[in-house]
Amino acid sequence: MSSGNVGRLPLMNVVKFKGVPILQQLHLEERLLRTSPQNWCIVNDGTNEPTIVMGISGKPAELLEIGSVLQDKIQVVKRFTGGGTVIVYHGTVFLSFICNKNVVPTVQPYPRPIMS
Incomplete structure (x- = not known):
């Protein structure tokens, strides 16, 4: 974060879907991870x-x-x-976070500490 953003929370783009196939969601996640420096929260309510x-x-x-x-x-x-x-399946709710590592430097990019 630049000094002009001190004290501000980072912005999070939110995308909501309903019934999007998981393969389509995974393609979107990979594209965002590889190309976007922004933070994303993807919510998909079920898959058809x-x-x-x-x-x-x-x-x-x-x-x-x-x-x-x-x-x-x-x-x-x-x-x-x-x-x-x-x-x-249709009852599964998907929630994915894709974050710029500079915005959340104390969070590890793997789940091991979360699972401990």
């Missing part, structure tokens, strides 16, 4: 299609019942970040 979301290092053969996934025609996507495997 049930989807299995895996972290970048997840191995489908170890984490999925592949026969059931194929039979039920469930979409599987890998996000560009780590994290566990989750199933999302």
Whole structure:
């Protein structure tokens, strides 16, 4: 922050969606993370299609019942970040924060301290 912003809270852009497919949301998050210096809060109230979301290092053969996934025609996507495997559906509320590291210098960019 510049000296002109001392004492001010950083601005946060808020984007609200309802029923946006998680893959579309993940594409938006990656684009914002890579191209925008601004702070973002993305809220997505549910997704219209049930989807299995895996972290970048997840191995489908170890984490999925592949026969059931194929039979039920469930979409599987890998996000560009780590994290566990989750199933999302219409009742899932997504909340993502993308923040400029200079605005929140004391926050680590990974969840380990939060999970402790």
